Amino acid sequence: MTVRFDGRVAIVTGAGNGLGRCHALELASRGAKVVVNDLGGARDGSGASSAAAQEVVAAIEAMGGEAMAHGANVAKFDEVQDMVQKAMDKWGRVDILINNAGILRDKTFSKMEIEDFRLVMDVHVMGSVNCTKAVWEIMREQNYGRIVMTTSSSGLYGNFGQSNYGAAKLALVGLMNTLVQEGHKNDIRVNALAPVAATRMTEDIFPQELLAMFRPEAVTAGALVLCHEEAPNRTILCAGAGGYATARVFETEGVFLPGEEQTPEAVVQAWDTICDTGRQSELEAGIKQSEKFLGQAMAWMKSQKG
Template sequence: MTIDFTGQVAIVTGAGNGLGRSHALELAKRGAKVVVNDLGGARDGSGASSEASQEVVRLIESMGGEAISHGANVADYSQVQDMVEKTMAKWGRVDILINNAGILRDKSFTKMSLDDFKLVMDVHVMGTVNCTKAVWDIMRSQNYGRIVMTTSSSGMYGNFGQSNYGAAKMAVLGLMNTLVIEGAKNNIHVNALAPTAGTRMTEDLMPEDIVKAFAPEAVTAGMLTLCDEHAPNRFILCAGAGGYSSASMIETEGCFIPQAGQKAETVRDNWAQIIAPEHQTTMVTGAKQGEKFVLKAMAFMKSQQ
């Protein structure tokens, strides 16, 4: 079944270069009207220019598509609101939001300034929050919305020199998990993309031939499956160089220790059962963990009667 976005409106942040550019172009090729957002700053977030985003708009228009550019700094909610208001004034709806904008300020934690930590958090986390907040009620009123977060293996597994970036990329997964629950009744699906691609964000981190193998288009192919009508919900798709996989957080069944035995030494003595993989599961909500523990306690009390 062909994935088609005809009649839909998509906002893609950080769409002047790299992955965002690839996302915007492919959405347009498949019929979407696209808002090409890009502050036009350097990889570290400094500076601003509309040249890159306007070039993407020209490419889309040359293909017969419709697009507008907007230079909103995603970390500034008033600028994001202006972008969404202009989108609504032109096209009257927002169906898709691709939260792609990001910056890097890589240094080991001991050498990193708190300003560099905060700036990365502001762009990745609050940038995602701002854009999502600005379209959320629109999507609720439409009873339709598709939102893609951009996470990273650096957040899920760690990467030297990226404590700020990793913290931010895990934070957007926490945001996704709750929005999935809150958006379900209004047909809003929220998923996450964990890309590995050769872009200006990674061009000096990998050899040139490897960068070419990690073309952004491979990641975009996966991204499209996260924002179409039949998209999954609460899915983390990892993509790069033609490889695709899923990631998830699981919890073991664990054990129960009666109140009289709840000491650090007893917990350590039960470590094998705590980490045993049998019956491990993915929690649907945070409350399910508490429910599991309560049921264990109730089962123990019943066994003592």
């Protein structure tokens, strides 16, 4: 199967540099019309310039593709709405949204100013919310949409000095999980990408000799799988240096403790069974946890009557 995007319109945020630039160029090379969004700020979110986004548009047009630049700050809903409206005015639809824009304000939690935490949350979380909200009804009405959240191993597993970034990135997994359920009947598929690539966001992390292995193109290959016509749904795809894996949340079967045994001491005593991964499962919705616990309680009640 050849992955193509002919006739599709894609919005890629933070597309002036790094992964977003790579996503935009590859989508365009495979037939998509692309909105290249970039505020043009530094990696800490300061400053603004349209030069990077315009360069990407020029590169797409040079290959015979169609693109437009927009400098919306994703943390400002009115600017995002303007971007989406301009895409609709020009091409009449929006099929794909890759929420890629992000910033870093790394410090240990004890040294971090609360404003550094708030700004990172605003850009990553509210930026993704704003862009998704702006295209949601369009995708519902056309009964088609592909949305990619950009999460991170920092959110899935934690990283020293990135409490703000990690909190924001895991929040996007929670957003994905609910949007998958709400978008299902209109064929809106929502997935998350957990990338590792050599970009200005990671240039201080890897030794120079290893940076060449972490090509953005390797991550983009995964990103395009998450937003094409046959995309999966509710998948966290991890990608970097040619490696690809999925991350999933599982819950153990646990135990049921009747009323008189619902004490801290009883929980401690049952701890090994509570944590036993032998019968773990992936729950497709939060209500499934409630159903599991209710089922355990009802089974116990039945056993008492028997």
